[in-house]
Amino acid sequence: MGLMKWFARSAPPLARLPDGCFTLDRTGRVLVGTVPSSVPAAVVREIGRHVLDTFREAQAAQLSLAELVVHYGSLKIVARELRGGAIIFLSPRSPLSTESNPNATAL
Protein backbone atom coordinates (compact mmCIF):
# COMPACT_ATOMS: atom_id res chain seq x y z
CA MET A 1 0.00 0.00 0.00
CA GLY A 2 2.75 2.40 0.98
CA LEU A 3 4.68 1.72 -2.24
CA MET A 4 1.62 2.53 -4.36
CA LYS A 5 1.55 5.99 -2.85
CA TRP A 6 4.69 6.83 -4.84
CA PHE A 7 2.68 6.42 -8.02
CA ALA A 8 -0.55 7.97 -6.80
CA ARG A 9 -1.46 11.37 -8.20
CA SER A 10 -1.29 13.97 -5.46
CA ALA A 11 -4.27 16.25 -4.89
CA PRO A 12 -4.02 19.64 -6.56
CA PRO A 13 -3.57 22.61 -4.23
CA LEU A 14 -6.75 24.19 -2.94
CA ALA A 15 -7.77 27.35 -4.78
CA ARG A 16 -7.22 30.42 -2.63
CA LEU A 17 -9.68 33.28 -2.59
CA PRO A 18 -8.65 36.21 -4.77
CA ASP A 19 -6.98 39.03 -2.87
CA GLY A 20 -5.97 42.50 -4.10
CA CYS A 21 -7.49 45.14 -6.35
CA PHE A 22 -7.91 45.83 -10.04
CA THR A 23 -9.44 48.44 -12.33
CA LEU A 24 -11.66 47.87 -15.34
CA ASP A 25 -12.63 50.14 -18.20
CA ARG A 26 -16.23 50.45 -19.36
CA THR A 27 -15.83 47.46 -21.71
CA GLY A 28 -14.77 45.17 -18.85
CA ARG A 29 -11.08 45.10 -19.85
CA VAL A 30 -8.74 44.79 -16.88
CA LEU A 31 -6.37 47.78 -16.99
CA VAL A 32 -4.19 47.29 -13.95
CA GLY A 33 -4.29 45.13 -10.86
CA THR A 34 -2.55 43.68 -7.84
CA VAL A 35 -4.42 40.36 -7.81
CA PRO A 36 -1.85 37.51 -7.65
CA SER A 37 -1.13 35.75 -10.93
CA SER A 38 -2.22 32.46 -9.29
CA VAL A 39 -5.82 33.73 -9.61
CA PRO A 40 -7.06 32.84 -13.11
CA ALA A 41 -7.64 35.90 -15.32
CA ALA A 42 -11.09 34.51 -16.14
CA VAL A 43 -12.08 34.74 -12.46
CA VAL A 44 -10.97 38.37 -12.27
CA ARG A 45 -12.87 39.18 -15.46
CA GLU A 46 -15.97 37.38 -14.18
CA ILE A 47 -16.01 39.40 -10.95
CA GLY A 48 -15.53 42.59 -12.97
CA ARG A 49 -18.32 41.72 -15.38
CA HIS A 50 -20.80 41.09 -12.55
CA VAL A 51 -19.91 44.37 -10.90
CA LEU A 52 -20.21 46.42 -14.11
CA ASP A 53 -23.53 44.74 -15.00
CA THR A 54 -24.87 45.52 -11.53
CA PHE A 55 -23.90 49.20 -11.79
CA ARG A 56 -25.42 49.48 -15.27
CA GLU A 57 -28.65 47.72 -14.42
CA ALA A 58 -29.03 49.88 -11.30
CA GLN A 59 -28.71 52.94 -13.51
CA ALA A 60 -31.37 51.53 -15.83
CA ALA A 61 -33.63 51.00 -12.79
CA GLN A 62 -33.14 54.70 -11.97
CA LEU A 63 -30.94 53.92 -9.01
CA SER A 64 -27.67 55.73 -9.30
CA LEU A 65 -24.89 53.90 -7.42
CA ALA A 66 -21.32 55.01 -6.85
CA GLU A 67 -20.17 52.14 -4.66
CA LEU A 68 -21.08 48.51 -4.18
CA VAL A 69 -20.11 46.32 -1.22
CA VAL A 70 -20.73 42.58 -1.45
CA HIS A 71 -20.35 40.48 1.69
CA TYR A 72 -19.77 36.74 1.56
CA GLY A 73 -19.01 34.49 4.50
CA SER A 74 -15.28 34.69 3.78
CA LEU A 75 -14.81 37.39 1.16
CA LYS A 76 -15.70 41.06 0.77
CA ILE A 77 -15.87 42.79 -2.60
CA VAL A 78 -15.84 46.59 -2.65
CA ALA A 79 -16.35 48.25 -6.04
CA ARG A 80 -16.31 51.96 -6.89
CA GLU A 81 -17.73 53.22 -10.14
CA LEU A 82 -15.18 55.01 -12.37
CA ARG A 83 -16.79 56.67 -15.41
CA GLY A 84 -18.44 53.50 -16.62
CA GLY A 85 -15.57 51.30 -15.42
CA ALA A 86 -14.74 50.36 -11.84
CA ILE A 87 -12.02 49.84 -9.29
CA ILE A 88 -12.59 46.63 -7.35
CA PHE A 89 -11.06 45.59 -4.03
CA LEU A 90 -11.14 41.94 -2.95
CA SER A 91 -10.45 41.09 0.68
CA PRO A 92 -10.76 37.58 2.10
CA ARG A 93 -12.15 37.71 5.62
CA SER A 94 -10.36 35.80 8.32
CA PRO A 95 -11.80 34.67 11.67
CA LEU A 96 -9.56 37.30 13.25
CA SER A 97 -10.87 40.17 11.13
CA THR A 98 -12.34 42.95 13.24
CA GLU A 99 -15.15 43.79 10.86
CA SER A 100 -18.42 42.31 11.92
CA ASN A 101 -20.48 40.02 9.77
CA PRO A 102 -23.34 42.13 8.35
CA ASN A 103 -25.97 39.61 9.33
CA ALA A 104 -24.38 38.15 12.44
CA THR A 105 -26.70 37.98 15.39
CA ALA A 106 -25.91 37.96 19.05
CA LEU A 107 -26.98 34.34 19.34
Add this chain to the structure above:
Amino acid sequence: MDTRHKILLLDDDPDLLEMYRELLAQLPSKPEVHTASSGPRGMAMLEAHEFRLLICDLKMPKMDGLQVLSIVRRKYPTLRTVVLTSVADEQFRSRVYALGVDLFWQKPVSEHETKLFFECIESLLGHESEPGFRGVQSKSLVDLIQLECISQSSATLRITNGPLTGKIWINNGDLIDAETDGVRSEEAFKTILVWRAGSFETLPAEPDRPRTIFKSYNAVLLETAQAIDESRGEISDAAAGGPPRAPASSLAALTQVEGVEFVLVTRTGDKDKTRFEARGLENPDRLAGWSRQSLERFRALGEHLQAGPLEQIEGLGPQRHVALAPQGDTQFCVGWRHSLALEEIRDRMRKVLALWV
Protein backbone atom coordinates in the same frame (compact mmCIF):
# COMPACT_ATOMS: atom_id res chain seq x y z
CA MET B 1 -34.59 -1.43 13.13
CA ASP B 2 -31.00 -0.22 13.31
CA THR B 3 -31.04 3.21 14.97
CA ARG B 4 -27.28 3.72 14.94
CA HIS B 5 -26.10 7.01 13.41
CA LYS B 6 -24.38 6.78 10.05
CA ILE B 7 -21.08 8.55 9.46
CA LEU B 8 -19.58 9.12 6.02
CA LEU B 9 -15.81 9.51 6.01
CA LEU B 10 -14.41 11.12 2.87
CA ASP B 11 -10.65 11.14 2.20
CA ASP B 12 -8.42 10.17 -0.71
CA ASP B 13 -5.97 8.31 1.55
CA PRO B 14 -7.10 4.66 1.85
CA ASP B 15 -4.86 4.00 4.90
CA LEU B 16 -6.42 6.87 6.78
CA LEU B 17 -9.92 5.78 5.80
CA GLU B 18 -9.29 2.30 7.17
CA MET B 19 -7.75 3.55 10.40
CA TYR B 20 -10.49 6.11 11.12
CA ARG B 21 -13.22 3.66 10.21
CA GLU B 22 -12.00 1.31 12.94
CA LEU B 23 -11.55 4.08 15.49
CA LEU B 24 -14.91 5.74 14.82
CA ALA B 25 -16.72 2.41 15.04
CA GLN B 26 -15.51 2.15 18.64
CA LEU B 27 -17.21 5.37 19.78
CA PRO B 28 -19.71 4.89 22.65
CA SER B 29 -22.70 5.41 20.30
CA LYS B 30 -21.32 2.67 17.99
CA PRO B 31 -21.99 4.53 14.73
CA GLU B 32 -22.15 2.84 11.34
CA VAL B 33 -19.13 4.13 9.43
CA HIS B 34 -19.06 4.32 5.64
CA THR B 35 -16.09 5.50 3.60
CA ALA B 36 -15.55 7.13 0.22
CA SER B 37 -12.24 7.98 -1.43
CA SER B 38 -13.40 10.75 -3.77
CA GLY B 39 -15.84 13.66 -3.81
CA PRO B 40 -18.11 12.25 -6.55
CA ARG B 41 -18.26 8.85 -4.79
CA GLY B 42 -19.10 10.59 -1.50
CA MET B 43 -21.88 12.62 -3.15
CA ALA B 44 -23.35 9.44 -4.62
CA MET B 45 -23.36 7.79 -1.17
CA LEU B 46 -25.03 10.83 0.40
CA GLU B 47 -27.70 10.54 -2.26
CA ALA B 48 -28.26 6.86 -1.53
CA HIS B 49 -28.24 6.83 2.31
CA GLU B 50 -29.28 9.12 5.10
CA PHE B 51 -26.16 10.10 7.04
CA ARG B 52 -25.94 11.91 10.33
CA LEU B 53 -22.38 13.18 9.95
CA LEU B 54 -19.91 13.80 7.14
CA ILE B 55 -16.19 13.92 7.92
CA CYS B 56 -14.38 15.35 4.94
CA ASP B 57 -10.77 16.03 3.93
CA LEU B 58 -10.02 19.28 2.07
CA LYS B 59 -7.30 18.30 -0.40
CA MET B 60 -8.62 15.69 -2.77
CA PRO B 61 -8.19 15.21 -6.53
CA LYS B 62 -11.03 15.87 -8.99
CA MET B 63 -13.35 17.49 -6.45
CA ASP B 64 -11.82 19.13 -3.39
CA GLY B 65 -13.41 19.31 0.04
CA LEU B 66 -14.58 22.92 -0.36
CA GLN B 67 -16.50 21.96 -3.50
CA VAL B 68 -18.06 18.96 -1.75
CA LEU B 69 -19.02 21.03 1.30
CA SER B 70 -20.55 23.90 -0.65
CA ILE B 71 -22.87 21.40 -2.39
CA VAL B 72 -23.56 19.42 0.78
CA ARG B 73 -24.49 22.49 2.87
CA ARG B 74 -27.10 23.49 0.27
CA LYS B 75 -28.42 20.02 -0.49
CA TYR B 76 -28.42 18.48 3.00
CA PRO B 77 -28.78 21.37 5.46
CA THR B 78 -29.40 19.07 8.44
CA LEU B 79 -26.29 16.95 7.85
CA ARG B 80 -23.57 17.61 10.44
CA THR B 81 -20.23 18.32 8.78
CA VAL B 82 -16.67 18.10 10.01
CA VAL B 83 -13.48 18.97 8.14
CA LEU B 84 -10.49 16.83 9.07
CA THR B 85 -7.45 18.11 7.24
CA SER B 86 -3.71 18.59 7.32
CA VAL B 87 -4.12 22.07 5.80
CA ALA B 88 -3.05 24.60 8.42
CA ASP B 89 -4.22 27.86 6.91
CA GLU B 90 -6.45 30.48 8.50
CA GLN B 91 -8.06 31.37 5.18
CA PHE B 92 -9.31 27.83 4.65
CA ARG B 93 -10.45 27.56 8.25
CA SER B 94 -12.41 30.78 7.74
CA ARG B 95 -13.95 29.58 4.49
CA VAL B 96 -14.88 26.24 5.96
CA TYR B 97 -16.72 27.90 8.85
CA ALA B 98 -18.29 30.41 6.44
CA LEU B 99 -19.76 27.45 4.56
CA GLY B 100 -21.54 26.48 7.77
CA VAL B 101 -19.37 23.51 8.70
CA ASP B 102 -19.75 22.42 12.33
CA LEU B 103 -16.11 21.66 13.07
CA PHE B 104 -12.70 22.28 11.47
CA TRP B 105 -10.02 20.00 12.88
CA GLN B 106 -6.41 19.54 11.87
CA LYS B 107 -5.50 15.86 11.59
CA PRO B 108 -4.49 14.80 15.10
CA VAL B 109 -0.81 14.16 15.65
CA SER B 110 -0.91 12.99 19.27
CA GLU B 111 -2.97 10.58 21.31
CA HIS B 112 -4.43 13.45 23.29
CA GLU B 113 -5.59 15.30 20.14
CA THR B 114 -7.07 12.08 18.76
CA LYS B 115 -9.01 11.57 21.99
CA LEU B 116 -10.33 15.15 21.88
CA PHE B 117 -11.34 14.76 18.24
CA PHE B 118 -13.35 11.62 18.92
CA GLU B 119 -15.02 13.26 21.91
CA CYS B 120 -16.13 16.11 19.61
CA ILE B 121 -17.46 13.63 17.06
CA GLU B 122 -19.42 11.77 19.73
CA SER B 123 -20.85 15.05 20.96
CA LEU B 124 -21.85 16.10 17.43
CA LEU B 125 -23.56 12.77 16.85
CA GLY B 126 -25.70 13.24 19.92
CA HIS B 127 -26.50 16.90 19.36
CA GLU B 128 -30.03 17.54 18.14
CA SER B 129 -30.63 20.60 16.02
CA GLU B 130 -34.05 21.59 17.23
CA PRO B 131 -35.41 25.10 17.22
CA GLY B 132 -36.18 26.94 20.42
CA PHE B 133 -34.70 29.31 22.91
CA ARG B 134 -31.11 28.82 23.91
CA GLY B 135 -30.81 27.04 27.24
CA VAL B 136 -34.14 25.26 26.92
CA GLN B 137 -34.05 23.54 23.56
CA SER B 138 -37.33 22.81 21.81
CA LYS B 139 -39.25 24.95 24.32
CA SER B 140 -41.05 27.90 22.83
CA LEU B 141 -41.32 31.24 24.55
CA VAL B 142 -44.97 30.44 25.31
CA ASP B 143 -43.84 27.29 27.19
CA LEU B 144 -41.32 29.31 29.18
CA ILE B 145 -43.88 31.92 30.21
CA GLN B 146 -46.41 29.27 31.13
CA LEU B 147 -43.81 27.54 33.29
CA GLU B 148 -43.07 30.77 35.14
CA CYS B 149 -46.74 31.63 35.62
CA ILE B 150 -47.91 28.16 36.67
CA SER B 151 -45.15 27.95 39.27
CA GLN B 152 -46.32 31.35 40.65
CA SER B 153 -42.82 32.75 40.13
CA SER B 154 -41.69 36.34 40.16
CA ALA B 155 -39.10 37.09 37.55
CA THR B 156 -38.09 39.37 34.72
CA LEU B 157 -37.40 37.60 31.43
CA ARG B 158 -35.04 39.33 29.06
CA ILE B 159 -35.37 37.97 25.53
CA THR B 160 -32.91 38.71 22.75
CA ASN B 161 -33.52 38.12 19.06
CA GLY B 162 -30.53 39.40 17.08
CA PRO B 163 -30.46 43.18 17.58
CA LEU B 164 -33.91 43.20 19.23
CA THR B 165 -34.36 42.98 22.97
CA GLY B 166 -37.53 42.69 25.00
CA LYS B 167 -38.48 42.22 28.63
CA ILE B 168 -41.45 40.50 30.21
CA TRP B 169 -42.25 41.04 33.89
CA ILE B 170 -43.98 38.32 35.91
CA ASN B 171 -45.06 38.89 39.50
CA ASN B 172 -46.37 36.00 41.63
CA GLY B 173 -47.43 34.12 38.50
CA ASP B 174 -49.16 37.18 36.94
CA LEU B 175 -48.03 38.70 33.71
CA ILE B 176 -47.75 42.38 34.63
CA ASP B 177 -45.80 44.18 31.90
CA ALA B 178 -43.76 43.83 28.71
CA GLU B 179 -41.55 46.22 26.82
CA THR B 180 -39.63 46.21 23.54
CA ASP B 181 -38.44 48.75 21.03
CA GLY B 182 -40.44 51.66 22.41
CA VAL B 183 -43.73 49.79 22.92
CA ARG B 184 -45.15 48.47 26.21
CA SER B 185 -47.88 46.33 27.66
CA GLU B 186 -49.82 43.79 25.56
CA GLU B 187 -48.56 45.18 22.25
CA ALA B 188 -44.96 44.62 23.33
CA PHE B 189 -45.83 41.14 24.61
CA LYS B 190 -47.34 40.19 21.24
CA THR B 191 -44.32 41.56 19.39
CA ILE B 192 -41.92 39.53 21.52
CA LEU B 193 -43.92 36.33 21.15
CA VAL B 194 -43.71 36.52 17.37
CA TRP B 195 -39.93 35.95 17.59
CA ARG B 196 -39.33 32.34 16.74
CA ALA B 197 -35.88 31.89 18.26
CA GLY B 198 -33.30 33.73 20.29
CA SER B 199 -31.88 33.62 23.76
CA PHE B 200 -33.35 34.50 27.11
CA GLU B 201 -32.15 35.11 30.61
CA THR B 202 -34.00 35.35 33.88
CA LEU B 203 -33.34 38.54 35.80
CA PRO B 204 -34.36 39.28 39.38
CA ALA B 205 -38.03 40.13 39.90
CA GLU B 206 -39.11 43.78 40.04
CA PRO B 207 -42.15 43.75 42.35
CA ASP B 208 -42.48 47.55 42.16
CA ARG B 209 -42.87 47.55 38.38
CA PRO B 210 -46.18 49.30 37.52
CA ARG B 211 -48.73 46.86 36.14
CA THR B 212 -49.90 47.52 32.55
CA ILE B 213 -51.35 44.08 31.70
CA PHE B 214 -54.48 43.23 33.65
CA LYS B 215 -55.71 40.15 31.78
CA SER B 216 -54.78 36.65 32.92
CA TYR B 217 -51.67 35.18 31.34
CA ASN B 218 -53.82 32.52 29.68
CA ALA B 219 -56.03 35.09 28.01
CA VAL B 220 -53.06 37.13 26.73
CA LEU B 221 -51.30 34.01 25.46
CA LEU B 222 -54.44 32.84 23.69
CA GLU B 223 -55.01 36.18 21.99
CA THR B 224 -51.37 36.36 20.93
CA ALA B 225 -51.37 32.80 19.61
CA GLN B 226 -54.47 33.59 17.51
CA ALA B 227 -52.84 36.72 16.08
CA ILE B 228 -49.68 34.76 15.20
CA ASP B 229 -51.70 31.94 13.60
CA GLU B 230 -53.67 34.43 11.51
CA SER B 231 -50.54 36.16 10.29
CA ARG B 232 -48.83 32.84 9.42
CA GLY B 233 -52.03 31.62 7.78
CA GLU B 234 -51.90 34.54 5.37
CA ILE B 235 -48.37 33.54 4.38
CA SER B 236 -49.16 29.84 3.93
CA ASP B 237 -52.29 30.66 1.90
CA ALA B 238 -50.05 32.56 -0.45
CA ALA B 239 -47.58 29.66 -0.62
CA ALA B 240 -50.45 27.30 -1.45
CA GLY B 241 -51.01 29.03 -4.77
CA GLY B 242 -52.62 32.34 -4.05
CA PRO B 243 -50.77 35.56 -4.62
CA PRO B 244 -47.74 35.46 -2.28
CA ARG B 245 -48.61 38.57 -0.37
CA ALA B 246 -46.78 39.39 2.81
CA PRO B 247 -49.08 40.62 5.54
CA ALA B 248 -49.25 44.37 5.03
CA SER B 249 -48.43 44.83 8.70
CA SER B 250 -45.05 43.10 8.22
CA LEU B 251 -43.94 45.43 5.46
CA ALA B 252 -45.31 48.38 7.40
CA ALA B 253 -43.29 47.34 10.45
CA LEU B 254 -40.11 47.26 8.37
CA THR B 255 -40.67 50.77 7.04
CA GLN B 256 -40.95 52.01 10.63
CA VAL B 257 -37.25 51.35 11.20
CA GLU B 258 -35.52 54.72 11.29
CA GLY B 259 -33.87 55.66 8.01
CA VAL B 260 -35.84 53.23 5.81
CA GLU B 261 -37.18 54.88 2.65
CA PHE B 262 -38.67 51.81 1.00
CA VAL B 263 -38.87 48.04 1.36
CA LEU B 264 -39.19 45.60 -1.51
CA VAL B 265 -39.62 41.87 -0.96
CA THR B 266 -39.30 39.14 -3.58
CA ARG B 267 -39.30 35.36 -3.20
CA THR B 268 -37.00 32.90 -4.94
CA GLY B 269 -39.74 30.25 -5.04
CA ASP B 270 -42.07 32.38 -7.17
CA LYS B 271 -42.75 30.99 -10.61
CA ASP B 272 -43.76 34.44 -11.76
CA LYS B 273 -40.48 36.34 -11.52
CA THR B 274 -42.21 39.69 -11.81
CA ARG B 275 -44.04 39.30 -8.47
CA PHE B 276 -42.98 41.33 -5.48
CA GLU B 277 -44.29 43.26 -2.50
CA ALA B 278 -43.22 46.84 -1.99
CA ARG B 279 -43.87 49.76 0.26
CA GLY B 280 -42.61 53.30 -0.15
CA LEU B 281 -41.85 53.05 -3.90
CA GLU B 282 -43.80 54.61 -6.74
CA ASN B 283 -42.46 52.51 -9.63
CA PRO B 284 -40.96 49.41 -8.06
CA ASP B 285 -41.00 47.06 -11.11
CA ARG B 286 -37.54 47.86 -12.44
CA LEU B 287 -35.98 47.93 -9.01
CA ALA B 288 -37.53 44.54 -8.19
CA GLY B 289 -35.95 43.09 -11.33
CA TRP B 290 -32.57 44.62 -10.50
CA SER B 291 -32.71 43.40 -6.90
CA ARG B 292 -33.59 39.83 -7.88
CA GLN B 293 -30.98 39.73 -10.64
CA SER B 294 -28.18 41.20 -8.52
CA LEU B 295 -28.77 38.78 -5.65
CA GLU B 296 -28.87 35.81 -8.00
CA ARG B 297 -25.77 36.98 -9.86
CA PHE B 298 -23.65 37.41 -6.73
CA ARG B 299 -25.00 34.23 -5.14
CA ALA B 300 -23.77 32.29 -8.18
CA LEU B 301 -20.42 34.13 -8.10
CA GLY B 302 -19.94 33.26 -4.41
CA GLU B 303 -20.67 29.62 -5.14
CA HIS B 304 -18.17 29.63 -7.99
CA LEU B 305 -15.48 31.25 -5.81
CA GLN B 306 -16.36 29.04 -2.81
CA ALA B 307 -16.45 32.20 -0.73
CA GLY B 308 -19.31 31.11 1.53
CA PRO B 309 -22.92 32.22 1.38
CA LEU B 310 -23.89 35.65 0.11
CA GLU B 311 -24.81 37.67 3.18
CA GLN B 312 -25.57 41.16 2.00
CA ILE B 313 -25.00 43.67 -0.80
CA GLU B 314 -24.86 47.37 -0.10
CA GLY B 315 -25.12 50.02 -2.80
CA LEU B 316 -24.21 53.61 -2.02
CA GLY B 317 -25.59 56.37 -4.20
CA PRO B 318 -25.73 60.16 -4.25
CA GLN B 319 -29.50 60.22 -3.58
CA ARG B 320 -30.11 57.14 -1.49
CA HIS B 321 -28.42 53.95 -0.36
CA VAL B 322 -29.77 50.47 -0.82
CA ALA B 323 -29.13 47.13 0.86
CA LEU B 324 -30.01 43.71 -0.54
CA ALA B 325 -30.10 40.58 1.59
CA PRO B 326 -31.38 37.02 1.13
CA GLN B 327 -33.11 35.34 4.07
CA GLY B 328 -34.33 31.83 3.33
CA ASP B 329 -36.42 32.07 0.17
CA THR B 330 -37.14 35.74 0.76
CA GLN B 331 -35.05 38.51 -0.75
CA PHE B 332 -35.04 41.99 0.68
CA CYS B 333 -34.22 45.25 -1.04
CA VAL B 334 -34.28 48.12 1.43
CA GLY B 335 -33.74 51.76 0.53
CA TRP B 336 -31.96 53.89 3.12
CA ARG B 337 -31.69 57.60 3.70
CA HIS B 338 -28.58 59.03 2.07
CA SER B 339 -27.33 60.59 5.30
CA LEU B 340 -26.78 57.17 6.93
CA ALA B 341 -23.25 55.77 7.21
CA LEU B 342 -22.47 52.26 5.99
CA GLU B 343 -22.15 50.94 9.56
CA GLU B 344 -25.55 52.38 10.46
CA ILE B 345 -27.12 50.74 7.42
CA ARG B 346 -25.63 47.37 8.41
CA ASP B 347 -26.87 47.74 11.95
CA ARG B 348 -30.39 48.74 10.92
CA MET B 349 -30.54 46.11 8.19
CA ARG B 350 -30.06 43.47 10.93
CA LYS B 351 -33.04 44.98 12.67
CA VAL B 352 -35.16 44.90 9.51
CA LEU B 353 -34.34 41.21 8.94
CA ALA B 354 -35.07 40.34 12.57
CA LEU B 355 -38.45 42.12 12.40
CA TRP B 356 -39.60 40.06 9.42
CA VAL B 357 -42.23 37.54 10.48
